[in-house]
Structure formats: C-alpha cells, structure tokens
Amino acid sequence: MNQPEDIVNKLSELGYRLTPQRIMILSAIENSNDHISAEEIYAQVMAKYPHVNISTVYRTLELLKRLDLVTETDLGGGRVRYHPAEKGHHHHLVCQECGIIIDLDESLLTSLKDALLREHKFIADLRHLAIFGRCVNCSK
Template identity: 50%
Template structure:
C-alpha cells in the first residue's frame, strides 16, 4: 500500500474517528494481505500479535476501512464475506452456482452500466467488489 499510517489516520479523523492500536493491527493485517481474506483470517493474524482483540472490533474496523475506501467487501456466496484491499486492481466476480468456480471480471466491464445508472437514475453506484451469480461455460447444460 502506498498509503502511510498518517494518511489513514487523517482519513479517519476527517470523519471523527480515531486511530487506535487495534485499528493499526487490523490495518497492518489488511496491508499484508493479498487477494481475498475473511474476517476470520484477519482475526487470526491480528490476534497473534494482539491477543486481547475481539471479533466485534475486527468487524467494526473492517467496516470502517470500507467506509474510508481502503477495502472492499463482497459476499461470494461461500458463507463468509471476503475482504479485499481496494488498491489492488478493481474487479468483480462471476460466480458459478454449479461448480463454485470464480472468474474475475474487470471493473471496466461494468462501466457502461454505472454510466447508465448515473444518467437515468441519478444513482452513483459504489464501485464495490461485486458478485454476479450464474453458470460458467462448462456448467451450462
């Protein structure tokens, strides 16, 4: 991540939040992550260095980090939500309901839709890491 701790602290303070040790540890865990991680992954990773942390703090912090745009959240239907650093290439997912396979979809594929929603509905879609369910090539009967 190019963002420094100071940058993040500033983002938080701009919204009236504070930087705390717990948040620093979660931030570090997110920072070191690659690809999708679950709240449980983050919990395990933080807990190794900060044993007193609770699950509620993990969830609350992850929501916060999403709010300031540092991570995105997405439910790929596997029973647990996945988190993802926002600075890794923006992308979405095609999730096959039969085989469970996941294909990445570039942000730009959705641009025309976002554009249409902006124009026709005055709705600004958040560029959130989205999951589209259906069937992949192999699983279409």
C-alpha cells in the same frame, strides 16, 4: 504496490487514532494475497495480540469500508470478504456450480453505470460486485 503504512497514514491524516489493533488489522488485510474474511483477520491478529476482540475487527472493517480503504464483497460461502481498495478495482463472476471465481474488470460494469445515470440519474456504487451464475464449463 502500496505498503500497509499508506492506509495507516491515511487513517491518521483523516483524524482517526492509530491503535495497535488497527495497525494489525490493516496489516492482515494488506498481507493477504486475496480476499480475506473477518474471521481470518481476527485469527491473524489474535496470534500476536491475544486480547483483541472480534467486535473490534468488525468495527475497524466498517470504518475502513466507510472510508473507501477496503471493499467488501459476498462471494458466497456464508461470510463476507474484504480486500484493500487500492489493490485494483475489480469485480467477480462466481460459478454456483463449481465455485470458480473469475475476475471481471470494470469496463463491463461501466456501461451499466452509465445507463443507470442516463436513465435514472442514479449514481451506482459498484465497488466490489460478485455476480453469480454458471461458468463456461458448467453451463451444459
């Protein structure tokens, strides 16, 4: 598994400044076991750097998203979650009943992307999709 420094290095390579705030934001994202929200990132960075501003967190996330270094997804719950792009490429099924989140690998989406390309010449950008519905236990 790649180290946080890899994204840091990549930012530098791409000509972006490495500020303390950014390094800490990147650490928070990389150190999270799962998806992490902006508010959670902010709280972790605040613990070490009380002057950081929430708008800096959002701006950094926007930059990382644009550079394909993180992916964002809406798993419900009223806030967006983030995830390092390099930590596997996958999607999720979210049960609207019990809230369970099921990992979904790329292959099922691949046929959709292929069909969109074939029939609409559209290149779908399905990076981190969340599909809502009802799971096996809740569909009775």
